Structures are given as C-alpha cells and as structure tokens.
Amino acid sequence: MTAALSNAVLDTLFPETEDPMQDVIDRARAAQVGWGQRSLSDRLARIARFRRLLVDRADEALESIELPQRSPGETIAAEVLPLADACRYMELYACRVLQTRAVGRRGRPLWCAGTRIRISREPHGVVLILGPSNYPLMLPGVQLLQALAAGNAVLLKPGRRSSSAARLLLELCIAAGIPTDLVALLPEELGAYRAALAAGVDFVTLTGSSSTGRRVLADLSETLTPAVMELSGCDAVFVMASANLDIAARAVAFGLMLNGGATCLSPRRLFIAPEIRQDFVARLVRRLQDFAPTVVEAGAAARVIQTIDSALAEAAVRLCGEPSPSAWQAVVLDNVQPEMPVARSDLFAPVTCVMASRDLEEAVEWYHRCPYQLGASVFGAxxxxxxxxxxxxxxxxxINDLIAPTADPRAPFPAWGESGYGVTRGAEGLLAMTRVKATIEQRSRWLPHLDVPGAPDLQQMRHLLQFTHGSDWLIRIRGLWGLIKSRKPQSATSPETVRKV
Incomplete structure (x- = not known):
C-alpha cells in the first residue's frame, strides 16, 4: 500500500458514524486472536515497514503536531528520531526479549525432581493507551508499537490536541500491513476512555499527571485491570564541585527550555555544591539569555505563576525570567526550601529552583522529601x-547529561513514588506488554504426594527438611537416613527406582 492510504481504508479505520465501544473492542479482540498467533518475526516485519514509512512521511509528522513552542528541528529530534530508533531496537531484539525459556535444574527442590518448567510471554489482549499532549507522537507511538509487537490489539486515546498525531500513527500502522481492526483511535474526550473501560480492556498505560493517574487508578480498581502509570515529575539536578560547570549549565538550560518546559524530566530543583553555587548560577542565567521566549499553555501557566508567587512570598528570590504565557522567559528562583510548593510540584513551564542546602548530605535528604521520583541528573567526576x-x-x-539519554531505545523508563509505577520503553517496557505464563510438566511417575495421608508423613517431612536444609553435613546425613528408613512401600504403579532427572 502506498503512503497515501485509500479512502476505503480510512473510512474503515475512522468511520463517520459512531460505533458502540463494545463493537470496537469486539472487533479488536477478534483481530487480536489471529495477530497473536502470527510469528513474532512476521509482526516485526510490519514494525520495520512502519519505521520506513515514518521516515518517508516525516514532513506529515511535523504537520500533525500542534505545539506552538516547538521548532521543526526539535520535533524531529524529540519525537520522530526516537520513535524510529525504538522500532529498530524492537526489530533487532524483540525475539530475544520475548522468547520462551526453559528453567534450568539449578535451585530445583528435591521434591520437584521430576518437573520441567517453561516460562513464556503472552499478550494481554486489548491494550488501552492513554496518550499525553506534550509528546503526542513518540510517547504513545513507542507504547503502541511495543503492544503490537507483543501480540496485542490497541485502542489509542490521544491527549488534548493530539488527535492528528494519533491519526498518523494509526495510518502508518495500516499502511505497514497491520490489520485494520487491530488498532482503533478513540476521541480525546474523557467519556471515550470510560466507555472503553466499561466495555472491557485487558491492560492500560497512562502518560499524564499524577492527579489524572489517581482518577484512572480509581476507575481501574473496579475491574482490577493492570496498568502502567507514567506520571509527573519534579526532577532534580546535582552539580558537584568536580563538575564541568559549562556543560552542566548548558544542560540545565536545555532541559528547562525543551518543549517550552512541558517535559516531565525538566530540571525543577538544582542542588549545587556551595563553593561553586554562585559561579554556576551566573553561567546558567547567561546561558538562558540566549533562548527566545516560549509559549506556555494558559492553564498550566496560571498554576505555575501562582506557585512562583507563593515562593517569592516565602523569601525565595527570582534571579531571572518573566512568566508570561505568550512570551515566557525561563524563571530561576534562589533560596528555595524543600517544603515550598514550587519544590514539590509538577510544573509544566520553564521554571527551576536553586535549593539552599548547606552540603551534599542535606541536599540528598532534601531531594528525598519530594514525592516525585521520576528522574535525576548528576554532574561531577x-x-x-x-x-x-x-x-x-x-x-x-x-550522569553528566540531561534528558536526551533517556530516549535511548535500550533504556527502560520506570516511574517511582508519585511519578507512577511500572515501566515503558526498552526491553522491560516490551515485557510489560505481556503476561507471564509458567508451564510446569511432571515427568516422573513417582508421585508420593498423591497417596492417602498417613501417620508417617510428619516424620518423613521432618527428615526431608533436615536432609535438604540441615545446617551441617551430620544433620543432613541423619535426615537422609531417616528418609530411607521411613520410605513408604512403593505402589503398584510406581517405578522400582526413581528415574534420574
């Protein structure tokens, strides 16, 4: 199929009439059965085709993203390139990550001597992806493709003003040969997400704020639906006395202004060694002057401005910056204490805090007072x-960089604390799109645990415990001798000797 999809395919993927959500999920489930039975290499071939189509249609990707704070080059670097790299990583390593494996004999208990164990990964079924608005192509795109590679069907609900990017993702999937009913695009409205939950999905991934995560988890608790929550951040940067101050200042400025500050990994708290604090802050302020003002979404800006004003009222000092939604200059606050809301909030604008810690030990202690534990950066030897x-x-x-290395397709992206739980991306993110299945085969015909319980059982179990876990060899030999003496007569169906396994 060419890059331009036929009208018939588009009409099927995005019908004009509203289908009941149950019909959408039923079609996805039916398609998932056949998709999950295909070989992994066949599924990955379509992922490779998706990657090539993405590169061919990079200009369309740029047009699909409605973020005024972004330059086209930044969008390619932050969304298109990492998504293509994630595809290639899956093409190269998904077979190894998802392969069925046999459990070796090492560590096998004596009473399980006849068993063989096989660990396999199976798809969840229908995966619901609740996408973000700040990186509408790369973040849901990686999750979408990992879910498909693992054998799932996918429903994608985009974040605010992200439908165009989500539509492109699904168009590329269909053009790459992924079955039409296997992927579905939901409206941005919250009602679509709740309708999907009511119709029944098997797994949910959310990229969003911690407040949204709490609401989603409350809904999921009704059906015990498993989920991965990739939520907010209030990330910290530690600049040690041994750091290259120029690189550290450039990195913090880059992170503050990336995507107009609407990045969960943006540096919000700066812990700087006291002996270099003044020098580093001066370098950072000078570096930020090289950046043009950016645009901040009005709702996010109002909350951030209120938080800044609160900090200033509590003795914080503004070193630079002007918080205006349409022309926001990066704000650097000094003399910030850990209990101030500005040092404990998930802010989506270019604002950072120089924490007034006395030394490294206090800095680490203050760092852990913040409930968000998404990421951190350390600059130093x-x-x-x-x-x-x-x-x-x-x-x-x-270490000695900020944000960009986390987009390495080999690196998992986990969340801790109020930043969520679970993991996306990397091998671990691919595994998260599956369920673990253990297949245990009994190969021995000698199954004494199936015998009718009798008086000698307690003594036999004591001897077995001594033999297998005794603190010294003498106790273990006594246990073995006790087992031999108390051994039950073999049943007619038991082998004369236990086959070695």
Missing amino acids: PDEAATLADRLRAGSVV
Whole structure:
C-alpha cells in the first residue's frame, strides 16, 4: 500500500458514524486472536515497514503536531528520531526479549525432581493507551508499537490536541500491513476512555499527571485491570564541585527550555555544591539569555505563576525570567526550601529552583522529601557522580547529561513514588506488554504426594527438611537416613527406582 492510504481504508479505520465501544473492542479482540498467533518475526516485519514509512512521511509528522513552542528541528529530534530508533531496537531484539525459556535444574527442590518448567510471554489482549499532549507522537507511538509487537490489539486515546498525531500513527500502522481492526483511535474526550473501560480492556498505560493517574487508578480498581502509570515529575539536578560547570549549565538550560518546559524530566530543583553555587548560577542565567521566549499553555501557566508567587512570598528570590504565557522567559528562583510548593510540584513551564542546602548530605535528604521520583541528573567526576547516583531514589538517573539519554531505545523508563509505577520503553517496557505464563510438566511417575495421608508423613517431612536444609553435613546425613528408613512401600504403579532427572 502506498503512503497515501485509500479512502476505503480510512473510512474503515475512522468511520463517520459512531460505533458502540463494545463493537470496537469486539472487533479488536477478534483481530487480536489471529495477530497473536502470527510469528513474532512476521509482526516485526510490519514494525520495520512502519519505521520506513515514518521516515518517508516525516514532513506529515511535523504537520500533525500542534505545539506552538516547538521548532521543526526539535520535533524531529524529540519525537520522530526516537520513535524510529525504538522500532529498530524492537526489530533487532524483540525475539530475544520475548522468547520462551526453559528453567534450568539449578535451585530445583528435591521434591520437584521430576518437573520441567517453561516460562513464556503472552499478550494481554486489548491494550488501552492513554496518550499525553506534550509528546503526542513518540510517547504513545513507542507504547503502541511495543503492544503490537507483543501480540496485542490497541485502542489509542490521544491527549488534548493530539488527535492528528494519533491519526498518523494509526495510518502508518495500516499502511505497514497491520490489520485494520487491530488498532482503533478513540476521541480525546474523557467519556471515550470510560466507555472503553466499561466495555472491557485487558491492560492500560497512562502518560499524564499524577492527579489524572489517581482518577484512572480509581476507575481501574473496579475491574482490577493492570496498568502502567507514567506520571509527573519534579526532577532534580546535582552539580558537584568536580563538575564541568559549562556543560552542566548548558544542560540545565536545555532541559528547562525543551518543549517550552512541558517535559516531565525538566530540571525543577538544582542542588549545587556551595563553593561553586554562585559561579554556576551566573553561567546558567547567561546561558538562558540566549533562548527566545516560549509559549506556555494558559492553564498550566496560571498554576505555575501562582506557585512562583507563593515562593517569592516565602523569601525565595527570582534571579531571572518573566512568566508570561505568550512570551515566557525561563524563571530561576534562589533560596528555595524543600517544603515550598514550587519544590514539590509538577510544573509544566520553564521554571527551576536553586535549593539552599548547606552540603551534599542535606541536599540528598532534601531531594528525598519530594514525592516525585521520576528522574535525576548528576554532574561531577564519574566515580563521585556514580556514587551519588546510587543513593538517589529515582526511576532513572543520568550522569553528566540531561534528558536526551533517556530516549535511548535500550533504556527502560520506570516511574517511582508519585511519578507512577511500572515501566515503558526498552526491553522491560516490551515485557510489560505481556503476561507471564509458567508451564510446569511432571515427568516422573513417582508421585508420593498423591497417596492417602498417613501417620508417617510428619516424620518423613521432618527428615526431608533436615536432609535438604540441615545446617551441617551430620544433620543432613541423619535426615537422609531417616528418609530411607521411613520410605513408604512403593505402589503398584510406581517405578522400582526413581528415574534420574
């Protein structure tokens, strides 16, 4: 099929009339049965075709994203390129990640001597993806393709003003040979999500705010539907005395202005070694002057401005920046304390706080007071920075860089604390799109546990416990001798000797 889909396919994918949600899900379930039975290599061939189509239609991808704070080059770098890289990663490694594996003999209990175990991954069935509005192509795109690679059907509900990007994702899927009924686009309205839950889905992924996550989890609790929650962040940056201050300042400025500040990994709290604090802040302020003002969504801007005003009223100091929704200059606040709302909030605008911690130990303690534990960055000498990174509770920690390395398709993207739970992207994200199935085969005909319980059972179990877990060899030998003496007579169906396995 060519890049331009036929009208017939588009009419099927996006019908003019409203289908009842149950019909949409029923068709998806029917399509998923056949899709899940296809070989993984066949499914991945369609993922590869999707990747090539995405590259061919990159200009359409740019046009589909309605974010005024973005430049076209930033969109390619932040959305199109990482999505294509994620596809290639799946093409290369999904077979290895999802392959069925046999459990070895090591660690097998004596009483399970005749068993063989096989661990396989099976698709959930119908996956509902609740997409974000800040990265409407890459974030739901990776989840969509991982769900499809794992054998699922997918319903995609885009975030606000993200339907065009979501529509392109599904068009590319159909053009790549993915069955039409296997993927469905829902309206942006909240009612569509609730209708999908009522009709019955098997797994949900949400990328959104922590407040939205709480509401979604309350709905999911009614049906115990499993989910991955990728929620808000209030990320921290640690700048140690051994850091390259120029690189650290450039990185923080980049992270603040990326996507107009509407990035969950944007640096919101700065913990700077006291002896370099003044020098680093001066470099950061100078660097931010090179950036043009950006646009911040009005609703988000109002909340951020209120939070900034609250901090200023509590003795924080504004070092630079002008918070205006249509021409927002990055705001840097100094003398911020950990209990201030500005240091504990998921803000979606270019604003950051210089925390007034006295030393590294206090900085780490203050860092952990924030309920969000999505990500962090550490700048410093490699060994010193790695030691600090190991102490931080966060889903991901980047050393001597910020945000960009988290888009590496090999890296999982986990969330902790109020930032959510579960994982997307990477091998772990692909595994999250499956359920674990253990198949246990009994190969022995000697099954004493099936015998009618009798008086000697307690003594036999004591001997078995001594033999297998005794604290020294003497106790273990006594246990073995006790087992031999108390062994039940073999039944007529039992083998004369237990076959070695």
